[in-house]
Every structure is written in structure tokens, then in C-alpha cells.
Amino acid sequence: MASKVRLYVDHPLGEEQTVPLSREQAHYLFAVMRLEEGAVLSLINGADGEWDAQVVKAGKKGGILLCSAQTNPQQDPPDLWLLFAPIRKERTAFIVEKAVEMGVARICPVQTDFTQSANRIRQDKLQAHAVEAAEQCGGTFVPPVDDLAKLDRILKGWPPERQLMFCDEVLIGDPVALPEMRGPWAILIGPEGGFSPAERDRLRALPFAHPVSLGPRILRADTAAVAALTVWQQALGDW
Amino acid sequence: MASKVRLYVDHPLGEEQTVPLSREQAHYLFAVMRLEEGAVLSLINGADGEWDAQVVKAGKKGGILLCSAQTNPQQDPPDLWLLFAPIRKERTAFIVEKAVEMGVARICPVQTDFTQSANRIRQDKLQAHAVEAAEQCGGTFVPPVDDLAKLDRILKGWPPERQLMFCDEVLIGDPVALPEMRGPWAILIGPEGGFSPAERDRLRALPFAHPVSLGPRILRADTAAVAALTVWQQALGDW
CATH class of the missing domain: 3.40.1280.10 (SPOUT methyltransferase, trefoil knot domain)
Structure with a gap:
């Protein structure tokens, strides 16, 4: 089963939110996972639930993602x-x-x-x-x-x-x-x-x-x- | 904590029972674990519980163990x-x-x-x-x-x-x-x-x-x- 790439980012997630990528994240998404501009992946940040995001800019040293819609609400574990x-x-x-x-x-x-x-x-x-x-x-x-x-x-x-x-x-x-x-x-x-x-x-x-x-x-x-x-x-x- | 060597053997275990060792078992006990004649280890065979056994003969290609006492009864899991x-x-x-x-x-x-x-x-x-x-x-x-x-x-x-x-x-x-x-x-x-x-x-x-x-x-x-x-x-x- 092909499944969407899922990435943790240390950045707020929300409607129309852009997310800049570090060099390491860009390497993972574009060199390892071979995503191209326009591709959709899942983002989590540990606080804002799960979001679909699109690759709007893919480079060797970085890139930009754009959040589109929340796909799952934040679910915190018991204390x-x-x-x-x-x-x-x-x-x-x-x-x-x-x-x-x-x-x-x-x-x-x-x-x-x-x-x-x-x-x-x-x-x-x-x-x-x-x-x-x-x-x-x-x-x-x-x-x-x-x-x-x-x-x-x-x-x-x-x-x-x-x-x-x-x-x-x-x-x-x-x-x-x-x-x-x-x-x-x-x-x-x-x-x-x-x-x-x-x-x-x-x-x-x-x-x-x-x-x-x-x-x-x-x-x-x-x-x-x-x-x-x-x-x-x-x-x-x-x- | 130093603990006794524990070995599975495909051989009956019981009072005064001798257990011959394969070349592989002898290598493990005498070369890897460095047991010598007189050393005591634990044996299990999946059916007769756990027994203390003494090394009575240690060689490169084999050896002989002698069971002394049962240290734990056989305990089978649920079905x-x-x-x-x-x-x-x-x-x-x-x-x-x-x-x-x-x-x-x-x-x-x-x-x-x-x-x-x-x-x-x-x-x-x-x-x-x-x-x-x-x-x-x-x-x-x-x-x-x-x-x-x-x-x-x-x-x-x-x-x-x-x-x-x-x-x-x-x-x-x-x-x-x-x-x-x-x-x-x-x-x-x-x-x-x-x-x-x-x-x-x-x-x-x-x-x-x-x-x-x-x-x-x-x-x-x-x-x-x-x-x-x-x-x-x-x-x-x-x-």
C-alpha cells in the first residue's frame, strides 16, 4: 500500500500556513522520498493535529510547504x-x-x-x-x-x-x-x-x-x- | 549480576541423568562461556523443568553434563x-x-x-x-x-x-x-x-x-x- 509521506516539523500548522524546510528535511523529502513540487504530504508538529500540505518549492538546501486542510485533530495521550x-x-x-x-x-x-x-x-x-x-x-x-x-x-x-x-x-x-x-x-x-x-x-x-x-x-x-x-x-x- | 548459564538441550533431564553435548554446544559452553569441568549450569528441554547440571567432561568436540537436582518444575503456558x-x-x-x-x-x-x-x-x-x-x-x-x-x-x-x-x-x-x-x-x-x-x-x-x-x-x-x-x-x- 502506497502511503503518504508523514513528516514532523517544529513549526505551527494551520489553514494556508507556509512551512519552511531545513536542509535535512529537504534532503529527506526531495532526494530520499523523491517528492516533487505539487506533491502532497502529511505534517504533524505535536500540537496542531495532522495536516495535508503541498510542496510549493523544492530545492537542494530547503523548500516550502503550504498547509491545505487538517486531516486529523490533535490527539494527546493520557497524562x-x-x-x-x-x-x-x-x-x-x-x-x-x-x-x-x-x-x-x-x-x-x-x-x-x-x-x-x-x-x-x-x-x-x-x-x-x-x-x-x-x-x-x-x-x-x-x-x-x-x-x-x-x-x-x-x-x-x-x-x-x-x-x-x-x-x-x-x-x-x-x-x-x-x-x-x-x-x-x-x-x-x-x-x-x-x-x-x-x-x-x-x-x-x-x-x-x-x-x-x-x-x-x-x-x-x-x-x-x-x-x-x-x-x-x-x-x-x-x- | 553474574547468573548461571542456561542451556536448552534436546535430551531427557532427570536425577543422575547424563547429557551428551554436540560440538556446537561444547563450543558455546567451553569456548564462549569458558565453563570448566566441575562448573554448574542450568538445563531445560521444554518438558522436564529446569535442572542443575555439572560439567563432567569438557572437550573441543563435545562433552558430558550430569544432572543433579531439579531447580524449577516444568511450567507450560496456557493453550x-x-x-x-x-x-x-x-x-x-x-x-x-x-x-x-x-x-x-x-x-x-x-x-x-x-x-x-x-x-x-x-x-x-x-x-x-x-x-x-x-x-x-x-x-x-x-x-x-x-x-x-x-x-x-x-x-x-x-x-x-x-x-x-x-x-x-x-x-x-x-x-x-x-x-x-x-x-x-x-x-x-x-x-x-x-x-x-x-x-x-x-x-x-x-x-x-x-x-x-x-x-x-x-x-x-x-x-x-x-x-x-x-x-x-x-x-x-x-x-
């Missing part, structure tokens, strides 16, 4: 953050991609006691992954990706009205249990190797933290992220 | 098949890995009308992925992976007592709804691009087929597989 401990590079990118598809408002890489120090992240690369995932999967919202932060610092500054679902392999066998509390939430996925005993004690003592089991088998962190997002979206989200 | 249309190679391998982690009894690659013909599968490679996923994720069961088969042929020979949950992006916006029917089930994940109108009509007319929505965003096939397995495991499975 859900995904906190996860980075793992190997490709799998970390995968978690970001999956989080965008599943619908989260913010992506927060966290450093836990058992996070391998080799698993550094490049925030800019992960943000680009989030943009690409929104472009490819029909979304109109792009969650911001935070810089890596230590879990204990995040928990110190935690907004107390935000509930936290945390998934811990120690819980294997316990039933899935999520309290029916609406409002802002976050999901915390531990690293491979789980949380440290100190972290686990701390999490269990927090009034806003709710442990949840994800079945009797051990899940990789990327699988756990999708499974946990499914559990939450079904119970409290927009599914 | 759930996963049918999916192959996508790009790495993502197809991912679906197999996730299916093993999430707990399925059988993995069935299906060719649908919109399955790209470039997405051929190597059944032996996918089966090896299933083995590796079970080794890595603490499972004791390895689901068989079928050869690619056409969806219409599979549906023609379908056992009528097996319910089929199918996930279709056309359903976006409809609520998730899974009938509370116990017994054998299967999940069908469509290809990127969805089902053809003919397939959709046919599926909707089958008395054992149940359409389910996976939220308002479009999910990639590999994301949809994990999400669908979560929905099913929570409602009817062993979570």
Missing part, C-alpha cells in the same frame, strides 16, 4: 509518564518507540542501582526516535524524552498526586492489581536484574507507589514496558 | 496460539521472542493478502530464536514454530472449539472486548497495512472469531503482539 532504566542501545530505542505507539505523555530514562553504566543514553537520539515513531504510527503527539536522571532524585521531587505503577519481577505469581485511581500516573520499569533491595524497600514504602505483577514468566524490560502500558491503558487510559 | 503475518526480519524475530516471554503454546506465521512477499521466514531460524528466548528468560517451555501457511488454509482447517481473537486497526476506537470463554484460544495479528476487505469479511463471519481493539493509536505488528498477549493473559490466561 502518563514512562520511567525506565536504559538497557542495550537498540532495546532502549525500542522502548521509546513502543511508548509513543502505546500513548504516553513523557518518557523518563532513570538510572537505578542495577543499571549498567555502559547503558548511557543520548537524549537527542532518543527524542529523534520518538519523533520517528509518531511519524510512522499515525500519532499527532510526540512525548518529550528527558535526560537520564537518578531514580532516588526523581522520587525525592515526586509530585505526590501522581500515582506510580512499578513492575517488579519479585512479584511474579501475585495477581495483577491496579487501584482505580484516575488522574496523573507514571509507570516504572526496572532494569534487567530488577531493583536493588534498598530501592524495592523504598518503592514499597511510598504512598503513591503501586506494585503490579506481569505474569509468571520473567519479561525483558522492553516486553515489560509494552505489557505494563497495556495493563494501564486498559484499566485507566484511553483504550 | 494459546499466536498467529502473525511476518514483517521485516528483525521484527519477526522480535515477535517470536516476545511470544515466548509472554507465554504461548504455539507460534504460527501466516501469509495474509497484504503480507509482503519479501517477508519470507526461515522456520529453523525462528525456532532457534524461540529456544534462545526460553533460555534467556527463565522459561521451561519452548513453543514450536510452524512453517509459513496461508491464512485461508489455516481457517479452513480450524478446530471449531478454539476461539480466535483478532486485532484489526479498523476497530480503532471500539472498546476492548473479549468474551469470558475458557479453553483453547488463538490470537491473530494482521500485517502492517491490515487485513484485506475479503479477509476482514471472512474473519467477522466466523463464529469462533472475536475482534478486539488495541486502543486509538496504530500499533506496529510487534507492539500489537505484546499488547494483545497482555490483554488475553490478563483476562483468560495465567497472569
